[in-house]
Amino acid sequence: MDERDIYRAKEAMQSAMKEGPMRLAVIIGAILIGFLFFHPxxxxxxxxxxxxxxxxxxxxxxxxxxxxxxxxxxxxxxxxxVKVQKTGTDAASASADLQDVSSAVALNYHIIPDKANIVYQTLGIEFKERIIDPAIQEVMKAVSAKYSAEELITKRAAVSDSIKEALAERLLAYNIAVDAFSIVSFSFSKIFTEAIESKQTAEQLALKAKRDLDRIKIEAEQKVTAATAEAESLRLQRVSITPDLIELRKIEANLKAIDKWNGILPQVTGSGAVPFISTGEIERR
Structure with missing residues (x-):
C-alpha cells in the first residue's frame, strides 16, 4: 500500500465520522416526526x-x-x-280533570362514568334529542294525568318528586343518572285560569265574611256577658237592702247633717198661731 492508498483510506474514515452524527440526527428526527404524526x-x-x-x-x-x-x-x-348537564324543555300534557297543561321544566343529569363506553356504543354522543327530551315528555304526560289541574298547583312539590323518580327509573336503563328536576312553571287555558281566579276571590270574600261573623259573635257575647254581670250586681244590691240597712242609712244621713250644722237656730217672728221662720240666714250659710 503506497502513500496514495493510505491517504484515501484516511479520507474515507474522516468522511464516515462526519456523516455518522448527521445520519443519527436524521433517524432521530424521523422518529420524532413519526411520533408526532401518529399521536400515540x-x-x-x-x-x-x-x-x-x-x-x-x-x-x-x-x-x-x-x-x-x-x-x-x-x-x-x-x-x-360525564359532568352534570342541564336541559330545559316545554312539555304539553293533560290533567286528571282533562285540563290542558303547558309546563316548563329543567333537568340535571350525567352519564354514569363507568358506563360511558356502553353509552357511546348504544346512544352515541348526541343523545339528548333522542333520549332525554322524549323521556321528559312521556313522564310529564303520565304523571300529570294522575292529578287535577288544581292539585298540580297546590301539590307542586309532590308532582315534581313523582316526575323525578319516574325519570330516574326510565333513564337508568340508558346508564344516565338524574341529579335534579324542577318545574319552572305551569300554564293553563285562559278559561281555567279565570275560573281559578274567581274561585280564589270567592274564597277570600267568604273568609272575610266568616271573620266578620266571628267578630260580631264575639262582640255580642261580650255584651251579653257585661249585661249579665250588671244584672247580677243589681240583684245582689236589691237582696242586700233590708229595713235595718235603710234605717242605718237614715242615721248616717242625720249624722252628716249634724256635722254640717253651725249651731244657729232658725229665726221665728210674729205672734200669731203660725210663726214665720226666716230661712234666709240658713240659706246664706
Missing amino acids: WAMVGPGERGIVLNFGAVGKDVLGEGLHFRIPIMQKVVLMD
Missing part, C-alpha cells in the same frame, strides 16, 4: 372519560382523567363528557 397518546380532561376503539370497535376499558398511551393506527380514543 390521549389526554383525558377533568369530567371526561376516554372510550378506546380498537379498529373502530368499542373496547371494555374506560379511561379516567390523565395521560394515556394508545397503539397508533390500531387504537383511537373518543372523549365522553
